[in-house]
Amino acid sequence: MKLSKKNIALQAEKLLEKLYPDAECSLTYETPLQLLIATRLSAQCTDKRVNIVTKDLFSKYKSVYDFKEAKEEDIADCIKSCGLYKTKARDIKLMAEKIISDYEGQVPDTLEKLLTLPGVGRKTANLIMGDVYGKPAVVTDTHCIRISGRLGLTENTDPKKVEFDLLKLLTPETSSDFCHRIVLFGREYCRARNPLCFNCPLKEICKENKNGKKTVR
Numbered sequence: 001m002k003l004s005k006k007n008i009a010l011q012a013e014k015l016l017e018k019l020y021p022d023a024e025c026s027l028t029y030e031t032p033l034q035l036l037i038a039t040r041l042s043a044q045c046t047d048k049r050v051n052i053v054t055k056d057l058f059s060k061y062k063s064v065y066d067f068k069e070a071k072e073e074d075i076a077d078c079i080k081s082c083g084l085y086k087t088k089a090r091d092i093k094l095m096a097e098k099i100i101s102d103y104e105g106q107v108p109d110t111l112e113k114l115l116t117l118p119g120v121g122r123k124t125a126n127l128i129m130g131d132v133y134g135k136p137a138v139v140t141d142t143h144c145i146r147i148s149g150r151l152g153l154t155e156n157t158d159p160k161k162v163e164f165d166l167l168k169l170l171t172p173e174t175s176s177d178f179c180h181r182i183v184l185f186g187r188e189y190c191r192a193r194n195p196l197c198f199n200c201p202l203k204e205i206c207k208e209n210k211n212g213k214k215t216v217r
Helices: 005-019 032-041 047-060 064-069 072-078 085-103 122-131 142-151 159-167 172-188
Strands: none
Touching: 005 142, 005 172, 032 047, 032 064, 032 085, 032 122, 047 072, 064 085, 072 085, 122 159, 122 172, 142 159, 142 172, 159 172
């Protein structure tokens, strides 16, 4: 019997939770602002490198007011090894100014408001919504887009369209956790090249994994 997209999504949630029960964001942070900044730094940079950089950055600048008062070039000097550091430094300072002027110094808790912050796109905004505020959120990174397509949960590849497709299918309370788990699953099993289809824990519900064939999307 052919499974509906909803049933595939529910089974995938259960299987991934069993595989990765403690899945969480790999960026190190203590406050909403720190996660916001760390996520901005992670563009075209590994989380491992970001965590090294933010250890010193957050020790030097402890509040949104510290970042507002900081010189852009000083922030840039701290984050140089993250790549695109001049653009990221500019965004961080502008972000701090916007949070203070428009949101009373607090990282906003709605997607619409988060998207008004400089350098913040839907991926970053959804991460904050899910991990900080515990609201339904779908972070559509490359793993999420690739695997959702292979499972048959979406026919789209545009991040925003995939996000909306998954929001209709995933359990709202655990949608953010699903996205963290699917990243781990993508690294271990469902790789972009040479996915381990034969031993895949999700092969029974995957539309592109028939009879152990390897497929690439």
